Amino acid sequence: MADTPVVLRCRDARLVASVALPEGRCRAAVAALHPADDPSRRQFLFEHLARVLPGRGVAVLRYDRRASPPDRDVPYELQAEDLAQGLAALAEVTGPVPTGLWGFSQGAWVALLTAARRADIAFLVLVGCSAVSPARQMRYGTAEQLRRAGFGPGCLAELAGLRAAYEGFQRGRLARSQAQRVVDAHADRAWFGLSWVPRVLPEAPDWDDMDFDPAVSIGQLRCPVLAFYGADEWVPVPESIAVWRAAYPDPARLAIHELAGTAHHPTYGGRHELAAISPEYTARLTGWLDDVISASD
Numbered sequence: 527m528a529d530t531p532v533v534l535r536c537r538d539a540r541l542v543a544s545v546a547l548p549e550g551r552c553r554a555a556v557a558a559l560h561p562a563d564d565p566s567r568r569q570f571l572f573e574h575l576a577r578v579l580p581g582r583g584v585a586v587l588r589y590d591r592r593a594s595p596p597d598r599d600v601p602y603e604l605q606a607e608d609l610a611q612g613l614a615a616l617a618e619v620t621g622p623v624p625t626g627l628w629g630f631s632q633g634a635w636v637a638l639l640t641a642a643r644r645a646d647i648a649f650l651v652l653v654g655c656s657a658v659s660p661a662r663q664m665r666y667g668t669a670e671q672l673r674r675a676g677f678g679p680g681c682l683a684e685l686a687g688l689r690a691a692y693e694g695f696q697r698g699r700l701a702r703s704q705a706q707r708v709v710d711a712h713a714d715r716a717w718f719g720l721s722w723v724p725r726v727l728p729e730a731p732d733w734d735d736m737d738f739d740p741a742v743s744i745g746q747l748r749c750p751v752l753a754f755y756g757a758d759e760w761v762p763v764p765e766s767i768a769v770w771r772a773a774y775p776d777p778a779r780l781a782i783h784e785l786a787g788t789a790h791h792p793t794y795g796g797r798h799e800l801a802a803i804s805p806e807y808t809a810r811l812t813g814w815l816d817d818v819i820s821a822s823d
Contacts, residue, residue: 543589553583559633
């Protein structure tokens with residue numbers, strides 16, 4: 527594997543990137559997109575792609591996501607704009623080959639947003655892709671954290687009220703002072719740290735993409751899709767699969783796999799390391815890509 531350094535010149539940012547190239551003919555290429563909690567191009571799931579795919583003729587672009595404002599995500603539209611620069615740089619290295627996107631968690635939303643708008647995206651591989659809005663996902667995920675920590679129905683009802691107040695403030699439907707009073711009333715709860723509501727609310731709403739609707743983007747896709755979910759996920763898998771089945775326009779080109787023994791990451795034991803990656807994930811990923819790329823050769 528040859529690793530070629532690249533610099534992405536994006537709006538107000540220069541992002542360091544690497545392209546892992548096949549030693550022989552480059553048959554296809556893929557750009558990797560980040561989860562919310564890891565902006566590094568060196569994260570282990572990216573490195574797994576860079577180790578496995580070039581040997582099958584697929585180049586892999588990894589780049590450092592731009593720095594995010596304190597306690598905020600980088601807006602998806604801005605991430606998609608940076609990705610466009612990455613795809614242009616990738617094409618300069620590989621030449622005209624079928625190019626797809628690989629996205630994990632939040633990165634899957636950015637991949638959907640991009641692929642829905644571009645006819646040149648040849649395929650999508652999505653890992654832990656919640657097919658509901660970020661706001662709905664956070665309601666589900668935080669409730670799941672409380673359940674797994676042993677908190678009962680009363681605590682779950684209080685959590686729902688807290689998050690409703692937080693969302694009301696973020697949508698501009700509830701005054702900051704009112705929402706802050708709700709936060710203050712729950713801040714001493716043992717579960718408050720699992721709510722992912724800030725102890726002190728920002729001065730103004732700052733959750734840019736809370737109501738992004740993946741179903742809209744799914745309905746506009748024109749490329750084949752491989753979606754992975756863990757058997758013990760932090761996203762609402764049945765609801766997400768139902769959205770895919772209802773919205774994706776070409777069921778024959780949609781493959782959904784639930785990975786035994788894994789949770790949100792495609793790893794055993796929730797570990798964040800190469801050695802823990804599910805062999806089933808690797809086999810299904812590489813086999814599916816071989817089929818998709820061979821169909822376009």
